[in-house]
Amino acid sequence: MSQFKIYGGKKLQGTIEPQGAKNEALQVLCAVLLTSEPVTIHNLPDIVDVNRLIDLLASLGVKVTRHSPHSYTFQADAVDIDYLYSDDFRRKGAALRGSVMIVGPLLTRFGKGYIPKPGGDKIGRRRLDTHFDGFLKLGATLRGNPGENFYGVESNGRLRGTYMLLDEASVTGTANIIMAAVLAEGTTTIYHAACEPYIQQLCRMLNSMGARIEGIGSNLLTIHGVEALQGTTHTCLPDMIEVGSFIGLAAITGSEITIANAGVEHLGQIPTVFRRLGIQLQINGDDIHVPAHEQYEIDTFMDGSIMTISDAPWPGFTPDLLSIVLVTATQARGSVLIHQKMFESRLFFVDKLIDMGAQIILCDPHRATVIGLDRRQPLRPATMSSPDIRAGVSLLIAALSADGVSTIHNIEQIDRGYQNIEHRLRQLGAEIERIG
Template structure:
């Protein structure tokens, strides 16, 4: 188990180039299975979860060639489908939640797909029903081996388009169903579809491969199935969650940072939500600039004077992946904030570590926490802690970089799952951090 040792309390300065988006990359990589032709993907982040999926694709028989940093070629013309029922796949697939998105493409092209019950962050219940209900409506048969915790879908006669109203706007569920529907016979209509930029990117990639998709960017997708798809070249967006993490780091450490080429049009409410905490976020071309907040930052209030409430919601609402960052930033704000995590009931349980560091936080229930900001009158204290998941891990790292003294963070493999060379990039802008 690797560990970070962080000497906090130092101001940072410089430019950061955000990595490719993890959540988009996981979808796009699965889509290469839909065609026999070569697919080239650029700006793939070098992180654990993405590398795991690339390994799974390689074991499945995809011909993979690294063309340069973050640039890969994929050819899926000769797959080893027996791998799907092997012990190796049960081990590899169960450790990566994103692996479930290979099911849609395999079901569409080969009439069957299997997956062990996937893992991922322990942040609460994350249902898979949306995926399988969508497949069933397209004509697939579902089976579940309870003893081996193994899921399967089969459609030996192919899939047929259908109308479906999704019970929840699941991002991975929408991606899986879309990838299955593009090769189904007839028309598929998906209402209450997720419409995050990463879903839009997936749909645009599929269109460039020959798919017929209407309504991209909305929650109503109409897909006319085609017989086959061709190859393409696709570039992954910058990671909006990492961009938000750098904004939070700049605010907490009173640092001046410029985040390059952030794709402003795809950031949604992220800049606006940070401004609600009093953080200055400036647009400079397609760059995002955060000045050093030498005098701290003051929380806004609602028109009626009530406490600021920051909550998550499906896109275009504020992403739940950044609520942990907002919570940490609020510990040094001037004013109080209520953080309401609606989507996952275990994501706020890392606040006990922040309380140990001296933060004033009241955990109201599994979904809500009230934070009374210190306004930098009292700094956080260094401590030893363990990263429970990706987003809590980066939040604790930000807290440690702002704290006085040397902190230790264990289980940093969780952070590595979502952040590329995070310690090297932090050192490049002046952070004192060591990987042990």
């Protein structure tokens, strides 16, 4: 397995541009199954999870034309539904959590959709009930054997629009139900829908294909079913998680970094949360400049009580950046309580930061208190293993700030979400090498 060797404690400088949004890419790639016409997608990130999904689509019979590592055209005019019953499908589908979002498009267009229990980060329970409850409300019938970790839905004829109140604002669940509903008969109303920028982008793409979706950007979506969709061209947003990662990297290493083409209007609470850590951001058009910080001080609430940063469904703060915020806070002045509400295993990587000298109290699986070191002492180098995508990058950021040589194993997790990260960081002056 590959590993990173990082020579930390060095200040970085320069300009870096975020990749296309991973979470959006996984959704819009599944949407190509909704039409027999060509769909071109630009600004796709060249990462493991996206490439696995493209390979899965090709195995399903989708024609894939690669124009560049970031631009593809797809045409799903000869989908092989029988492939869903193959061992190859079970293997490829299980390797990628985003593969669950092929079920909605396949169900509504071909009358059946199957998926093995998908993989992904081991960050806690990530149930699929919201997806399948939505399909059943649209008139589908559950098939398969959950005991074999193979799930499926089928329909006799066209799905039927209905009202539904989601039990949770699941991003992938909302995306899956939207894609199933666009070709259903009648009107579907989805309340408590996720409304992240990724969902907004998916809805805009579907509307450009001929769908009729109202309420984009809100948690109440109204979808008027249409008979068929046509082709389109779509461009993915910059990845907001990369933007936040680079802000945290600049602050903790005392570096001056400009994040170009950051998609500022789609960042929501992200700049505000980093400013609460005392990080000064200069926004120039669509660029974010992070000046070198000798110190940064965590804010408090108005009554002087300790700052709490927690995740919430959009427009709340994204859970994917809590690990980055936690690492960044280790060298701040002051204290902060990090409250990870959505996933009960996502904070377990803090033991590695504690080994590096960070002052962190893990209160329970969901909460950790960080007492900032105020740069009185740098983090110590360490040998670590990446447990998931976001924790892996957080440990990489910690290693870049540590004074000495660190090693990170299992970097395949990082590759799932960050494209060519070592090459891009070396352009900022980082000393990092991939081994193996």
